[in-house]
Amino acid sequence: MAKLGGFEFWKKSLKEARFVVAPMVDQSELAWRLLSRRHGAHLCYTPMLHAQVFVRDANYRRENLYNEVCEEDRPLITQFCANDPEVFLKAALLAQDYCDAIDLNLGCPQMIAKRGHYGVFLQDEWELLEKMVRLANEKLSVPITCKIRVFKEVEKTVRYAQMLEKAGCQLLTVHGRTKDQKGAMTGIASWEHIKAVRKAVNIPVFANGNIHHLSDVERCIQETGVQGVMSAEGNLHNPALFEGCSPPVWEMAEEYLEVVKQYPPCTLSYVRAHLFKLWHHTLQIHQDLREDLAKVKTLEGLADVSKQLRLRCQEEIAKGKEEEEEKEGGLPFPHWICQPYVRPPPKEPVANGNSQGSEVKKTVCQKRALEDSDGTADTLSKNKQKKRSRNPNKNFCPEQKPKYIKCEQCGNPKVSHGLRFKTKAEKQKAEEDEKKEGSATETIQIPDPSPEPPL
Incomplete structure (x- = not known):
């Protein structure tokens, strides 16, 4: 059977998918x-996989x-993420029998x-990307x-x-x-x-960005003319979005935990992260359970924390706190309802040329700037505050830290050259030598210098 491509691939293999869960x-x-599929998603992507690791590690696959x-x-x-055409192709060949297409990640902006x-x-x-896509298109049995x-620039x-x-x-x-x-600088996605x-293209296009509700999906399709709409953050906060x-x-939390039990194994950190997203707004109020959710180390423990959150929310509902919570939190729904977390948009620089943009950047990065400059406890990161609680005299100011001359040959501080470290074998030998010396000392007879007692 010939490999499908373009709109034929979208219609037959993807069944004209319009609602898409992002990788x-x-x-x-x-x-x-x-x-997500149970609640309206037509198409899903796997998490981003590292092509090089996928090729060399059978366990990872x-x-x-x-x-x-x-x-x-x-x-x-x-x-897959990749930067080598051959490695990308090898990974794709190993994966092609388990999916309907192979996607090349060209969008991850993280460090x-x-x-x-x-x-x-x-x-x-562009030359590298053209080679990667072309090679995959020629060699794979599924579309790229x-x-x-x-x-x-739009152009x-x-x-x-x-x-x-x-x-x-x-x-x-x-x-x-x-x-x-x-x-913090995410801002609004450009549908233009x-x-x-x-x-400009003759292949199907999916849109991604600004999707929080089903109404956003419909509006995006109407305004852009795309074949489908992809959601990431919106889906994580509300898997019933579509x-x-x-x-x-x-x-949603209880149904997800049931699916996890039905299809093991699922990494505990993944489950925990999903519960943090689902309960995001509620955990701002019940922060003691936020700590518990972070600490438990079993699936049953995570389920128990989720159950406690449910009971607290149901108590609030019974007491009629819905309207009060809604007003206080500034949310469109009470905090126990699935709804997106919307980041405040970054401020735009003024048009007259003043450097308000740099002021905005300072505001966004204020905590980091203070942390680096004076190291006061109220501006330190949580990790550094913990270190200071263990050692109140610990210094986080770079200017006050001692400066060491680096070795020209190895790059390490020269002060470290005077340190000598023993291996376990050397330590064991030294201990044995000390024991031998101690036993030898005990066997030596030392004459008593004091005079003999009188007869």
């Missing part, structure tokens, strides 16, 4: 995908894909992606897709998308944010960029 590191695992084969979990796209030289940090290396972020973004299409990309997901729009890409409903958090 999320450690968060779009099998249990979560199955939960088994834990992240092979063990998660499930008839209910289709259609499915496996996503780990910068250090590893993948994700969005490849978006300027790509997920990208936009450039500031450059369009040329970028057209280059990937020409290389062999059969479906393109466009996250309407730039490389720098992340964390997505619309321009959709008009159903158009906002159920009580405990319903």
Whole structure:
């Protein structure tokens, strides 16, 4: 059977998927995908997998894909991060029999992606990307897709998308944010960029960004003309987003935990992270249970904390605190209802040329700046505050820390050259030598210098 591509691939293999769960590191695992599919998702992606590790490590392959084969979990796209055409192809060949397409991650903006030289940090290396996509398109039995972020310039973004299409990309997901729009500077995704890409290419396009409710999905499709809409954060806070409903958090939490039990094994850290997202707004109020959720080390323990949160919320409902909580929290629904966490948008610089933008940046990074400058306890990170509680005299100010001359040969401080460390074998030998010396001392007869007593 000939390999499907473009719109034919979207229609037949992906069944005209419109509602898509994004690839999320450690968060779009099998249990979560199955939960999302039960509540309206048409298509899911695996978490981002590292191509090089996938090729060399059989355990990594088994834990992240092979063990998660499930008839209910289709259609499915496996996503890889990579920066080498041959390695990417090898990983894709090992994965192609377990999914409906292979996706190349060109959108991850995190520092780990910068250090590893993948994700969005490849978006300027068009020659390399063209080679990676072309080789995969030629050799794989399933289609190759790509997920990208936009450039500031709409025209450059369009040329970028057209280059990937020409290389062999059969479906393109466009996250309407730039490389720098992340964390506190996330801001609003540009649907204008997505619309321009959709008009410029002849392959299906998925939109990503600004999706918190089903109404956002419908509006995005109407405004951009895309074939489908992908959700990440919105899905994590409300896995029933694509159903158009906002159920009580405990319903989703309990159903998710049941799926986890039904399809083991699931890494405990993944489950914990999902519960933190689901209970996000409630945990702002019941912070003692936030600590408990962070500390428990079993699935049963996590389920117990979730049950306690449910009981507290039901007590509040019985006491009629819904309206009061809604007003105090500034949320559209009471905190126990599944709803998104919306980051405050970063302030825009003024148009007259004043450097308000730099002031905004200072405000965003204020904690870090204070932490680096004077190291006072109220501005230290939690980790450093713990260190100070153990050692009140500990100094975190870089200017006051002692400076050591570095060795020209090894780069380590010269002061360390005078230190001598013993191996376990050397320590054991030294202890044995000390014992021998001690026993030898005991056998030596020392004459008593005192005079003999009189007869």
